[in-house]
Amino acid sequence: MSKVYVFDHPLIQHKLTYIRDKNTGTKQFRELVEEVAMLMAYEATRDLPLMETTIETPVSPAKTKILAGKKLGVVPILRAGLGMVDGILNLIPSAKVGHIGLYRDPETLQPVEYYCKLPSDVAERDLIAVDPMLATGGSAAAAITFMKQRGAKNIKLMCLIASPEGVELVQREHPDVDIYVAAVDECLNDHGYITPGLGDAGDRLYGTK
Ligand SMILES: O=P(O)(O)OC[C@H]1O[C@H](OP(=O)(O)OP(=O)(O)O)[C@H](O)[C@@H]1O
Ligand SMILES: O=c1cc[nH]c(=O)[nH]1
Numbered sequence: 001m002s003k004v005y006v007f008d009h010p011l012i013q014h015k016l017t018y019i020r021d022k023n024t025g026t027k028q029f030r031e032l033v034e035e036v037a038m039l040m041a042y043e044a045t046r047d048l049p050l051m052e053t054t055i056e057t058p059v060s061p062a063k064t065k066i067l068a069g070k071k072l073g074v075v076p077i078l079r080a081g082l083g084m085v086d087g088i089l090n091l092i093p094s095a096k097v098g099h100i101g102l103y104r105d106p107e108t109l110q111p112v113e114y115y116c117k118l119p120s121d122v123a124e125r126d127l128i129a130v131d132p133m134l135a136t137g138g139s140a141a142a143a144i145t146f147m148k149q150r151g152a153k154n155i156k157l158m159c160l161i162a163s164p165e166g167v168e169l170v171q172r173e174h175p176d177v178d179i180y181v182a183a184v185d186e187c188l189n190d191h192g193y194i195t196p197g198l199g200d201a202g203d204r205l206y207g208t209k
């Protein structure tokens with residue numbers, strides 16, 4: 001069974017409050033999503049391997065550590081996942097970026113695929129799939145399946161807000177994928193929206209409603 005990490009860092013929780021607030025406008029919403037994604041990436045990369053190196057400080061030689069060079073990738077689920085990418089790349093500029101286009105059919109709530117482009121060496125990379133919202137879990141589960149079908153082996157899922165149902169579905173379909181979130185909310189409403197949630201993440205990021 002995969003693990004679920006809920007990041008309770010005060011900066012993440014503080015910023016998430018303003019992300020949720022309906023009075024937060026598009027510009028600030030976008031900035032905050034990017035900032036929280038960066039803070040979450042900091043926490044989610046704790047297990048990156050290090051290796052020893054020796055450098056010269058101005059004073060003396062120093063045995064110290066650098067990243068062991070694991071290849072990384074970030075895979076946003078379009079559209080809303082795009083809002084998290086730049087924050088993560090601020091911390092990990094060498095990561096490659098793949099894209100998976102999915103939208104949730106508003107009637108059936110089923111994910112519909114329209115695009116998939118991943119790095120050619122996807123099998124060698126540790127990948128973080130990103131989407132602000134894990135609601136029914138259908139979109140994230142389908143995106144992870146696409147990634148695996150194209151050779152991905154090591155995948156984490158990072159979302160701002162999850163529902164209990166979404167966590168359960170991803171854990172059931174992908175027990176090898178750990179889930180990183182800033183909050184697990186109470187439930188889904190009749191339209192499949194996370195409650196209390198933050199509304200429609202894509203519309204709030206891009207001002208389309
Ligand atoms: O867990 P689920 O029930 O599948 O719902 C979550 C999905 O819904 C939203 O995307 P949406 O379909 O609104 O597409 P958009 O990002 O283009 O707005 C969200 O960004 C997730 O991808
Ligand atoms: O609460 C939700 C559910 C799906 N998609 C969103 O953007 N928000």
Ligand SMILES: [Mg+2]
Pocket residue numbers: 080200201202203
């Ligand atoms: Mg949307």
